[in-house]
Amino acid sequence: MKLLLTSGGVTNPSIREALVDMLGKPISEASALCIPTAMYGHPSVGPGERVWRFISGHSENPMVDLGWKSMGVLELTALPSLDEAAWVPLVREADALVVAGGDVLYLCHWMRESGLADLLATLGDTVWVGLSAGSMVMTPEVGDEFIQWRPPNGDDRALGVVDFSIFPHLAPDGQPGNSMAEAEQWVTAISGPAYALDDQTAITVVDGNVEVVSEGNWKLLS
Template identity: 80%
Template sequence: MKLLLTSGGVTNPSIRDALVDLLGKPISDSSALCIPTAQYGHPWVGPGVKAWEFISGNSQNPMVDLGWKSVGVLELTALPSIDEERWVPLVRETDVLLVAGGDVLYLCYWMRQSGLVDLLPSLSETVWVGLSAGSMVMTPEVGEDFIQWRPPTGDDSTLGIVDFSICPHLAPDGMPGNSMAEAERWAAGISGPAYVMDDQTAIKVVDGTVEVVSEGQWKHLPS
């Protein structure tokens, strides 16, 4: 799987160019499935209006509204109740998964419960575009600052598909988001390396090679 891990979506030409490079073809020739699941678990997000905004492409985070050839919805909480034959071929045939932000552990739990996690290793050509929690779920750990919900097992690990953690929404002091000082305090509680990035930044990962794509501010914090 090819990863484009964003803080705020496809917010500038550099991130869009990185997405097209990962797809290997124009966005207008590519099919997408959006995954809103993380939104339902976060107290500030959904369910309700914000989930609709993401699915319909009316949110402030450019992802669904980029001009895809087709867009569908993959709701992870529904998958355990339907046969795999109804959704697995759909995922395999789709060029890109657009994964909303929200609660990262809620998303991780339903990725595991639905069976999507088990499918990921076989999706070598699929592009995963994460937004905030949709990016953080691919990391080994998120830290206490980003935990609002815990699964019934109490497990607070995430997927560990990449070997670094992410603090999204870097912002100047006094502005909505996370200040650099807050991010550095968060990183002190993380066991491995981390990236702090604003909404104009993304991390591209292909075959273990990590590339930061940015028209904004970011910082790598070694372990």
């Protein structure tokens, strides 16, 4: 699987170009499924109107509204009640999975419960387009600052598909978002490398190669 891990979505031409390169074709020729599940676990974004806005392409974060050839919805909380034959072929056929932000551990829990987490390793050409928590879920750990919900077993680990953590929504001190001072405090409890990203920045991971794509500000924290 190819990863496009964003803080704020596909917010500028550089990130969009990276997405097209990963797809291997124009967005207008690519099919996608959007995953809104993380939104339900975070009190600031769901459930309710903002979930609908994401799914319908009316979100302030450019994700669903990029001009895809087709767009469907994959709601992870529904999948455990369905036969795999009802949804696994849809995932395999999609060029991209477009994953909303919200609560990281809620998303991680339902990725595991639904079986999607186990399927990821078999999706070699699929592009995972993550927004905030949709990106952080691929990391090993997220830190208490970004946990709103905990699974019944208390496990606070994310999927660990990559070996670095992400501090999203970096903003200048005093501006809406998360400050560099907060990032530097957060990383003291993170055991591995981490990136602080603003909403004009993304990380691509293809065949194990990690690159930062940015028209904004970011920092590798250690």
